[in-house]
Amino acid sequence: MYAILDIETTGGKYNEEGITEIAIYRFDGHKIVDQFISLINPERSIQPFVVNLTGINNEMLRNAPKFYEVAKRIIEITDGAVVVAHNAQFDNRILTTEFDRLGYDFEKDTLCTVELSKKLIPGKDSYSLGKLTRSLGIPISDRHRAQGDALATVALFKMLLARDTAKEIIQKMVRKDPKRQLEPKLLDLIENAPTETGVYYMHRSDGTIIYIGKSKNIKKRLIQHFTNDNRKSKKIQLEVADVTFEKTGSELIALLKESEEIKRNKPIYNRALRRTLFQYQLSSFTDEKGYINLRIDKADSRKKAVTTFTNYQQAKSTLYRITETHQLCQKLTGLYETKTSCFLHSIKECHGACIEKESTEEYNARVKVFLENNSYANKHMLIIDKGRDIDERSAILIENGKYIGFGFFSLNYQINNPEVLKSIITPMQDNRDSQHIIQSYLRKNKGLKVVNLAPDTVD
Template identity: 75%
Template sequence: MYAILDIETTGGKYNEEGITEIAIYKFDGHKVVDQFASLVNPERRIQPFVVNLTGINNEMLRSAPKFYEVAKRIIEITEGCVLVAHNAQFDNRILTTEFDRLGYQFKKDTLCTVELSKKLIPDMPSYSLGKLVRSLGIPISDRHRAQGDAQATLTLFKLLMSKDINKDILTASVRQDPRRQLEPKLIDIIDSTPTETGVYYMHREDGEIIYIGKSKNMRRRLVQHFTSDKRKSKKIQLEVHTVTYELTGNDLIAQLKESEEIKQKKPLYNRALRRTLFTYQLSSFTDQNGYINLKIDKADGRKPAITTFSNYQQARSAVFKITEQHQLCQRLTGLDKGKGPCFHHSVKTCNGACIEEEEISAYNARVEGFIQRHSYDNKHMMLIDRGRDTDERSVILIEDGQYKGYGFYNLNFQIDNPEILRSIVNPMSNNRDAQHIIQSYLRKNKVMRIVPLPKTSAI
């Protein structure tokens, strides 16, 4: 059984291309028994020369399914098949890379109609698909579109099969694709790493850790490391000997653990994350009229912060959401620099704090509600979330507004007892980066439960 396919891509850097269109014909050696064709949203821009070549543009793909939405159908139609394509190494590399990004191993034997044509139909003036099929009298429509090229490849493949009387060349040509020319060592490392959330450690042969990373899918992240042509990635590919890992169950603990261990171990290739993770913070002050104002400031450890941000754009975007969610005044959150009523007042979404119409106590109550929710100063609480398996939960302990550490517990345990908390929590450093990670995560994600603790329960 054969899967004759053609793929169109965005173009761009090696192994960073995205699929824009795919067509597959399942061929049993005699007739087509199944087929699939679809545009694909690559979630990245198409190179201009590719638009000119294929006619596929970004607007056409806006509502197309993303790769993960068609992946199951591709797996089904290629099950038990040899992949056949014109320049099969390219199409298989693109397809394998896309599946790698999903954490799925997609391995198929391949046949290349370019190589087969050179062996079975020698001395042709050109072996590009368009020129070759025209020379052979094979019709081709929609050149450089997946369905048209796949149909032409199917007709060419039928011709090649008829010319291979003894089937010797076909048999010899079937091979396992060399997986993007990755070293066997790197392939073995990828295959031995799970697709789960955790922190991974890259070691030299002498055991020294040269890089620490975290991912929701560690195997997929290693594929990205080992197929990237960036300068740092190439150095890592040459030096890495072993990768070890620790499962964390969820991304929040992975981020906290990664940050802590990079600061402790200072790996050679983690220079960027040794620096502070955030540059801006959200502060509050009471103006001369008695209203509580919010203000985006440059990060300053000497000033109390409600929450912190990686950059100014992230801060401004967050303040827009905060203003809308809590019905605050744009003037008092620093988003409107004018005079008189703010814009939101003109569209009836601001109650008039900007022109002193809203009662101070009512407005300040909403601001304080936001501050209470997003700042954990002086709070005692546990953040409960997924563990490393279905019978486990994770816990992050905050005592008196300080991050104390994390741990894991079985669902049968009662962890509101201080002694049990003391035994399961791994002590961690309470620094500004850890607080930033927790606050940012809670802003964007939901944990399973937030459990307030009385001061007597804090450890």
């Protein structure tokens, strides 16, 4: 199954582009079986040259859905499919970046019709979509619009499939692993790695740790490290002599261990994670009229945060969901600047707190439900997750709103008995990064079991 797509963007700095339009055709190798086409509000301005190229302007996107509103549909239509695009590296990077902003790991195998065309239809003057399709007699309408370009890519891909009679190139071009050969030492390190979740440590021959990482599949992640052609990966490939690992079962524990141990060991190739993980936070305050307001602020350790975010886009997307889920007012969540009523009130989805039509008691009650469910300040609780084996579970202990540590247990009495509980918990550092990791993980994994503890349980 293939998901053949085209994306139009705002243009701008690398990895700061936003999607303005997307078209995806689910293709079974013979016919289109599903499709999704939509304009997207990128929540940022479109570069003038892009407006001239595509005809898509800021006004057209004002009422278009935001990416987080269509993300579920994109996941559904691409599920179990290989992503196909003309210059797939670009489209896949843009999609992956948008999902990263939502805290979702969007990982797909890809096929690039530019590369396939060069292999199967050599000798063309140009492999741009417009010139290539014209030379092949493939009709293309609405050039530089997602639907037109995606449909042309579907027709091109059908032709490429027909030309690939041995099916060898199609199989080789799927980006599961790069094609180059690995050194024997790297193959040995991959062979000895587990496929489970955990933290891994790369060592030089003298034992020095040069890189620490976490993965839900350590073997798969090492393959990525050892087959990547970027500058850092090449240096690691030359220097690594051994890889050790610790299974955690729980991805949350792996994230927490990775963060703390990078700060403690300061590996030479972990420069990015030595810095703080979050840049923005959600704060709350009561205005002069008595309504509880929510605001996105730059991260500040001096200010109390409800929760924290890696970037502004993630914060804003999350706040839109919070506003919708709890029927809050866009004016009081800082999403709609106005001196009168907010946009949601105009479509009867806000009860009127923005114009004091709804009482502070009724409005604040809903805000407090959100604050209670999404902040573990002053809370005593255990977060129960997967263990390292099928009959084991993991537990992360929060005491007085602080991260105390984690442990593993196989019998429930171990977490119900205060003395035993204290003995199985490995102490860890509580800091803003660990709080950010825990809060982000809880946001993404709503089904996690959380056990509330009495305040004196862990004293």
